[in-house]
Amino acid sequence: MADSSAPSIALAMHSVADRERALLAPYALHSSQSAGRKYPEPEHPYRGPFQRDRDRIVHTSAYRRLSFKTQVFTGDLGDYHRTRLTHTLEVASVSRTVGRALALNEDLIEALALVHDLGHPPFGHAGEDVLNRCLAAIGGFSHNQHALRLVEELETRYHNFPGLNLSREILTGQSFRVRKTPDAGSPLLEVQAVEAADSIAYDTHDADDALELGLLAIDALLETPLWAAAHQRIRRRFAALEPDELRRVLLHELIDWQVSDLLASASHQLALLAIDSPDAARSVRPIIAASRELAEQKEELEKFLHARVYRHPHVLANRIAAQAMLDEMFARLTTQPELLPSDAKRRVATVGLARTVGDYLAALTDRGAQREHARLAGRRSGE
Numbered sequence: 001m002a003d004s005s006a007p008s009i010a011l012a013m014h015s016v017a018d019r020e021r022a023l024l025a026p027y028a029l030h031s032s033q034s035a036g037r038k039y040p041e042p043e044h045p046y047r048g049p050f051q052r053d054r055d056r057i058v059h060t061s062a063y064r065r066l067s068f069k070t071q072v073f074t075g076d077l078g079d080y081h082r083t084r085l086t087h088t089l090e091v092a093s094v095s096r097t098v099g100r101a102l103a104l105n106e107d108l109i110e111a112l113a114l115v116h117d118l119g120h121p122p123f124g125h126a127g128e129d130v131l132n133r134c135l136a137a138i139g140g141f142s143h144n145q146h147a148l149r150l151v152e153e154l155e156t157r158y159h160n161f162p163g164l165n166l167s168r169e170i171l172t173g174q175s176f177r178v179r180k181t182p183d184a185g186s187p188l189l190e191v192q193a194v195e196a197a198d199s200i201a202y203d204t205h206d207a208d209d210a211l212e213l214g215l216l217a218i219d220a221l222l223e224t225p226l227w228a229a230a231h232q233r234i235r236r237r238f239a240a241l242e243p244d245e246l247r248r249v250l251l252h253e254l255i256d257w258q259v260s261d262l263l264a265s266a267s268h269q270l271a272l273l274a275i276d277s278p279d280a281a282r283s284v285r286p287i288i289a290a291s292r293e294l295a296e297q298k299e300e301l302e303k304f305l306h307a308r309v310y311r312h313p314h315v316l317a318n319r320i321a322a323q324a325m326l327d328e329m330f331a332r333l334t335t336q337p338e339l340l341p342s343d344a345k346r347r348v349a350t351v352g353l354a355r356t357v358g359d360y361l362a363a364l365t366d367r368g369a370q371r372e373h374a375r376l377a378g379r380r381s382g383e
Contacts, residue, residue, distance in 0.1 A: 016048040025103035027275045029188050035168040039161040049167045050107035056164045057114045060155045061363075066117065068365035070124035072206050072310065073213060074318045081209035084120050087201060091116065094259065095197035098288065099190065101263050102270075108190045111166075112173045116194060119146030121362040122369040123322035130326040135358045144177040146362055154359065189281045192288035199290075200258045203298055203305070208251055210309045218247055224304050226297040230254050258294065265291045325373045326361060332376050333357045339376060 020030045031048040044052055057063055066085035073081045082090070092113035099109040120143045121127035131141035148171065152163040173191040186192065207227075210216040221227040230253045234241075241249060269287045273280075281287060290298060309315065333340055334357050337348060344360045351359070364372060 015046070016051075020048075020105070023103065024105060026277055027189060027270065027281050028102075028104045029108055029169060029190055029278045030105065031107070033278065037165050037167055039165050041165065048107055050105065050111050050169070053111040053164075053166045053170050054107060054114060056157070056166065057111060057118065057151070060118070060150070060157070060164070062118050062150050062155060063114065065363065065365050065368075066120070068367055069120055069122055070126070070322075070366055071202075071209075072124065073209055073315065074123065074322070074366060080212045082205055084117055084124070087205065088114060088117050090201045090205060091194065091197050094200055094255070095194045097259060098193045098197060098262060098266075102189070102193070102266060102288070104190050104193060108169060108188075109193050111170050112191060112194045113197065115147055115151060115166075115170060115174055116177060116198065117143065117147070118150055119143040119148070119362070121146075121326075122364045122366045123319070123326070126319040126322050127326055127362075127369075130323045130330070131358050131362060134327070134330045135354055138352065138354055141358055141362070142178060144174065146359075148174050148178070149359075154363075186282050186284065186286045188278055189288060192286050195286075196262055196288050196290070199298065200255065200262075203301055204251060204254045204258070206305055206309060207301075208247075210305075210312075211247060215312050215314060216308060218243065218250075220308065221304075224297075224301045226254070226294075226301045229297065230257060233257065258290065258298075261291050261294045262288060265289065322366075322369075325369060329361060329369070329373055329376055330357055333360070 017030070017032050020028075020032070024030055031050060034049050037049075043049075047055075063085075066088060067083055069084040071082040071084050071087045092110050095109050095113045096106050098104075099106045121131055121141075128141060128143050133140075135141045150163075151166050151174075152171070155164055156162055157164065169188065169190075173187060173194070176187040176191055177195075187195075203226075207216065207221055211218060211221070222231055227250065230250055234246075234249050234253050238249065266288045269275075273284055273287075275281050275284070275287070289295070334353055337345065337353055337357075340348075340356070340360060344356055347356045347359070361369070
């Protein structure tokens with residue numbers, strides 16, 4: 001006998017649309033407004049399209065490998081600092097907070113956040129620079145573009161279409177990251193939310209990691225306008241704090257202040273411009289962005305981080321070693337393609353040797369690249 005207390009599938013099918021009508025603003029992208037997928041699929045009985053996109057991304061090999069890929073600092077420096085995966089989760093958290101406050105589509109936002117760094121190679125931007133140089137003759141390498149190749153081609157997890165067949169809104173949102181400056185108008189507000197959250201996350205957490213690793217002193221950060229202003233804000237609430245307490249409170253304040261500023265600025269613009277649809281939001285300049293004052297302070301912080309953190313001698317030493325490793329592997333595998341794994345060899349006829357090697361190296365984690373380099377170094381030329 002059927003359990004009459006269980007919700008019916010028919011009710012579940014209507015729940016996504018009903019919930020979004022009740023909760024989302026008119027300028028949010030509702031699931032019913034999705035442009036669909038390249039390869040049509042029947043609707044799922046109880047999951048919306050962007051929920052399904054989120055789940056497909058989470059179950060990819062590329063997503064799992066992010067846990068062992070560099071954000072800024074390699075594992076050689078410790079195990080506190082962010083990896084590419086923890087950064088991705090922090091961006092998803094901040095962007096969903098923004099989305100909920102503005103009544104945007106959180107499912108779409110989460111999927112966009114989880115895919116945004118999916119294409120990073122080992123060793124972060126250091127690895128990306130090497131692959132871009134090695135592949136310059138055939139279009140170079142961009143982690144944003146590679147994320148699209150992963151979900152459209154390389155992550156083949158279904159028998160009836162290549163890639164993940166994600167919703168067009170996910171692909172279009174990631175395409176915006178490739179070109180950065182849209183050809184006309186702006187991306188969806190959900191895309192803007194993820195872009196803003198990404199900026200908040202790395203501006204704050206890269207500094208936190210540098211402090212934890214001893215590459216930077218908090219007094220130096222307090223010389224930047226953003227950290228100095230945050231310090232002034234917390235001094236109004238706390239009389240005295242120990243150094244570790246001060247650091248934690250400052251980080252919380254920086255995140256909360258940046259998000260609050262973002263929401264205030266966006267809410268003002270949404271009301272001022274009378275934005276009442278996704279198309280209306282795309283017809284004007286980006287709305288979800290920091291205020292001018294805070295944007296200027298963030299720019300100063302980013303200049304400071306570039307000079308004092310990203311160019312720190314320890315970071316540069318690891319960067320040089322990692323790039324030499326990838327350079328050597330690329331040269332070896334393009335001259336001796338027989339050393340490639342069998343599944344990679346099969347792709348050579350389709351995309352060419354150089355791109356195949358680039359894709360193979362991009363898929364490796366930091367430690368996977370180190371193991372592969374050791375393997376290739378142990379093979380004498382001609383073997």
